[in-house]
Amino acid sequence: MALGFIKKVFTFGKEKPIEQQAPEEHLTPAEAAAIEAEVEPRSREEDLPVSPVDPVAPVEMETAGGPAADDARNVVEPVESEPADEEPSEEELPPLLPGAEENTEIGIVPLSLLEAESEAGTESSPVSEPVLPKGFTTRVEEVPEPEVVTPRMTWYQRLRAGLARTSSQLTGQITALFTKRKLDEETLEDLEDLLIQSDLGVETAMRITGALSAERYGKDVTGEDVSRIMAAEISKVLSPVAKPLQLDLSHKPHVILVVGVNGTGKTTTIGKLAAKLSGSGLKVMLAAGDTFRAAAIEQLKIWADRTGSEFIGTKLGADAAGLAYDAFEQARAKKSDVLIIDTAGRLQNKAELMAELEKIVRVLAKLDPDAPHTVLQTLDATTGQNALQQVEIFRNVAGVNGLIMTKLDGTARGGILVGIAAKHKLPVYFIGVGEGVDDLEPFEADDFAKAIAGLTH
């Protein structure tokens, strides 16, 4: 009964007409029964790599087969589906008939299969396949979708994207404020409020409104005019603090102490700095002075390995000042050019933290009265007003003399940097625009000002 279907399996791997390969009439009944018994377990639908016809619809197929309905190729007997639990296991299955495995490669469709499909008729098949002449076969290969390569944004684009929250809020409100309105006292006051709300600080807000008033009082003003004047004034505030980090290499090593609230990006920034310094040929040592967090020590070690820097750490909970002292001595002995010391930043235990930082500064000064030569504080740009207080605290305790603002690629509240620059007048050396090793850029006042004002570069 299942012989027609068996033939289809058999010829799947062959490309010769079925009649030549298994002419039923040439078999003795015993031979036919033997073959049938041998291949029976294979003759189920799921064993066919592709089922060109519906095995449970012989009548329809025969009709669809038209004049060739008598042809053995079209006489497909239904195969009674067996319950799942009666399925023979993989081992029980006989091997595929000779040649059947030859073309089981995915994507190779033997001609016999195409013929069977075409002869089964297009009416019963919703998709009609092209019919190839005998002697041809097709190969269907999956063509992978071309990979969409998104070009990496320039650092300025990332900065702009990071400051989009600040700038779009500001420019949207400014545009609304200045639509069909001449510049008068009331508008100037409204603008000043907007600028203060954007963390720019009172001083800078007044600078901007003053400059705008001097230029356009009583005249029509567009949002564009305001953005331009705002960018120019912000740039004037930021320019004095946009300085390069100066290394005094007469000190061997130049000691950089990195402080800041935890999570503001100290360790990551140290890694990025180390990459820049060692990349320019300087010998760098990193010291894991955040002895409160095992992960922080581990993280710094990874950055040291990555950047080819020396590493010194100690066990969890050890005295951070002791480690700083040892690190300084070792860096001296190894003639390192720069020693960068990571610290803990647990503001929640402020008294302890402050005592620890003071002690670190004190012990370093024992080895060199000028050390630490640079005290860098990292500030998270997403925190807003809070950052102003953080500078206040760390400046008093650790003598911060330079800033790095991180996470300016996220949803930054960049206005605060302007407020901090105006209030503390501390140098801003770099800004972090991502988590990667290269995502640290020298701070540029003009770029930053334009990005806040929402101007294209």
Ligand SMILES: Nc1nc2c(ncn2[C@@H]2O[C@H](COP(=O)(O)OP(=O)(O)OP(=O)(O)O)[C@@H](O)[C@H]2O)c(=O)[nH]1
């Ligand atoms: N998007 C972005 N993420 C940053 C940047 N800098 C640091 N991060 C991420 O901020 C998180 C905290 O960074 P850390 O370097 O561990 O901060 P930390 O101040 O050393 O923190 P503690 O070790 O807890 O004191 C990490 O997930 C960093 O990958 C940046 O510029 N942009």
